[in-house]
Amino acid sequence: MILDRTTFAPGTSTDLPAIRSVHKRAFGRNVEPDLVQKLIEAEETTLDLYASIDGTIVGHCVLSELKGPPKSMALAPLAVDPVWRDFQIGTELVRQLLARARSAGWKSVFVLGDPVYYGRFGFKSELADCVDCAFQGSSFQALELVKDALSNYPGNLQYPAAFERTGAG
Numbered sequence: 516m517i518l519d520r521t522t523f524a525p526g527t528s529t530d531l532p533a534i535r536s537v538h539k540r541a542f543g544r545n546v547e548p549d550l551v552q553k554l555i556e557a558e559e560t561t562l563d564l565y566a567s568i569d570g571t572i573v574g575h576c577v578l579s580e581l582k583g584p585p586k587s588m589a590l591a592p593l594a595v596d597p598v599w600r601d602f603q604i605g606t607e608l609v610r611q612l613l614a615r616a617r618s619a620g621w622k623s624v625f626v627l628g629d630p631v632y633y634g635r636f637g638f639k640s641e642l643a644d645c646v647d648c649a650f651q652g653s654s655f656q657a658l659e660l661v662k663d664a665l666s667n668y669p670g671n672l673q674y675p676a677a678f679e680r681t682g683a684g
């Protein structure tokens with residue numbers, strides 16, 4: 516099974532070229548590679564995880580600190596090399612990254628993406644409705660890592676500046 520051959524680890528500065536490259540292969544443009552680099556280099560806290568097979572990075576995902584609900588993060592971007600799709604690598608990347616965030620004390624995560632894909636992790640659009648955010652809409656979803664983390668949070672939510680003008684929430 517492909518997942519048995521896949522290892523998962525946080526990226527380091529020496530991994531950055533390979534991480535940029537997997538986002539370029541996945542999205543076919545430079546917006547996401549540039550976004551990842553800006554997020555990693557920005558002052559906001561980030562957590563990231565890559566997937567590698569036989570020493571090659573084939574997937575990568577980033578969580579970055581948001582301004583708004585206490586201890587909340589944005590999940591983006593998520594990329595899996597087109598050659599290695601549909602082997603559950605994306606699902607496992609997100610699952611493990613969310614577990615790391617929960618262990619590190621983060622309380623909620625927001626994502627802009629396909630509700631069918633992100634529904635598998637428990638993301639819900641209704642949970643994100645409480646915040647005032649530039650990405651608000653049916654594809655904008657949230658997940659509570661801690662029960663009721665988002666209850667009673669009718670307020671503003673701001674993505675890191677790196678997302679400005681990318682449209683890549």
Ligand SMILES: CC(C)(COP(=O)(O)OP(=O)(O)OC[C@H]1O[C@@H](n2cnc3c(N)ncnc32)[C@H](O)[C@@H]1OP(=O)(O)O)[C@@H](O)C(=O)NCCC(=O)NCCS
Pocket residue numbers: 541542592593594595596599600601602603604605606607627628629632
């Ligand atoms: C989305 C993506 C990360 C999935 O990676 P993956 O390793 O192939 O995903 P998994 O094997 O874990 O899951 C496959 C499932 O994702 C679904 N899927 C694939 N691409 C998708 C997409 N762009 N949107 C929604 N669902 C998608 C497949 O239909 C499949 O569904 P199933 O499990 O019900 O059969 C990968 O297709 C990718 O990098 N796409 C381009 C970049 C992108 O769109 N990133 C997400 C931005 S929100």
